[in-house]
Amino acid sequence: MALLSDHRILVTGVLTDDSLAFGIAKRALEEGATIALSGFGRGTSITRRTAKKLGDVGEIIELDVTSPEQIAVAVDEVTSRFGRLDGLVHAIGYAPPSCLGAGMFAAPFEDVSIAMHASTYSLAALVGAFRSLLQKSEAHGGASVVALDFDSSRAYPMYDWMGVMKAGLESLGRYLAREVGPDHIRVNMLAAGPLRTMAAKSIPGFSLFEDTWDERAPLGWDVHDASAVADTAVALLSPLLRATTASIIHVDGGAHAMG
Numbered sequence: 001m002a003l004l005s006d007h008r009i010l011v012t013g014v015l016t017d018d019s020l021a022f023g024i025a026k027r028a029l030e031e032g033a034t035i036a037l038s039g040f041g042r043g044t045s046i047t048r049r050t051a052k053k054l055g056d057v058g059e060i061i062e063l064d065v066t067s068p069e070q071i072a073v074a075v076d077e078v079t080s081r082f083g084r085l086d087g088l089v090h091a092i093g094y095a096p097p098s099c100l101g102a103g104m105f106a107a108p109f110e111d112v113s114i115a116m117h118a119s120t121y122s123l124a125a126l127v128g129a130f131r132s133l134l135q136k137s138e139a140h141g142g143a144s145v146v147a148l149d150f151d152s153s154r155a156y157p158m159y160d161w162m163g164v165m166k167a168g169l170e171s172l173g174r175y176l177a178r179e180v181g182p183d184h185i186r187v188n189m190l191a192a193g194p195l196r197t198m199a200a201k202s203i204p205g206f207s208l209f210e211d212t213w214d215e216r217a218p219l220g221w222d223v224h225d226a227s228a229v230a231d232t233a234v235a236l237l238s239p240l241l242r243a244t245t246a247s248i249i250h251v252d253g254g255a256h257a258m259g
């Protein structure tokens, strides 16, 4: 039987076919899932175009995670489409330019708070809003929330405030896991190594990551190959990892653990 048969999954964060969420959606479909995709603002038309490469995934749900109104409409839409939710993929990150590559003293708090709202708080906003649908999951082991993360145990060059947002996301994931675990909802982080996506290109000096990651990773690392991220997300969404929650699963060739 396919790993995600009978799973109904909402995947956020598909923009282009380089998006990590695109690879995850594609693999989830191959494993028998029924998926819904959300798009953000003006990018929604790009998401619509990208989604055609996945086959029939229904109408793209417009969802700005910083808008409580749009979150409420998205919940109504998923309720009428699916009636329950077995998986939720949070693949969303945004920080104003002052937060990336300019050091820690350039960004005013207003910019940091924008980054926090979109990149960190949004996970709590989504899990809270979709909780009643996730509680209704019929999957063996319950529903699974997967959030895309970048190792926050170290300070990386140029990543600056986004690193702080990811540290917050990791902590938030643990607190959410504690709270929704009794509802049979698990919450895990998938900490990916650097991959060439639209978001990555917006990080000045991204090549600093590219150049060193492959050398530091004992397994090596290819910034153009996101297939292991997609496979791992599918495993996390599936009953195979039904006893795993509040965890950070690193998919980075092992680089994060090397001295």
Ligand SMILES: NC(=O)c1ccc[n+]([C@@H]2O[C@H](COP(=O)([O-])OP(=O)(O)OC[C@H]3O[C@@H](n4cnc5c(N)ncnc54)[C@H](O)[C@@H]3O)[C@@H](O)[C@H]2O)c1
Binding pocket: 012, 013, 014, 015, 016, 018, 019, 020, 021, 039, 040, 043, 063, 064, 065, 066, 090, 091, 092, 093, 094, 118, 148, 149, 150, 191, 192, 193, 194, 195, 196, 197, 198, 199, 200
């Ligand atoms: N690419 C990498 O190297 C890498 C590594 C580790 C983790 N990640 C994480 O993976 C996730 C996905 O990023 P990606 O690299 O696939 O890039 P991407 O640019 O393809 O995806 C980022 C997504 O965030 C969405 N987004 C931004 N603000 C939003 C908002 N207010 N509401 C809803 N959606 C919003 C964008 O529309 C886009 O779809 C991010 O959390 C990112 O930090 C990326």
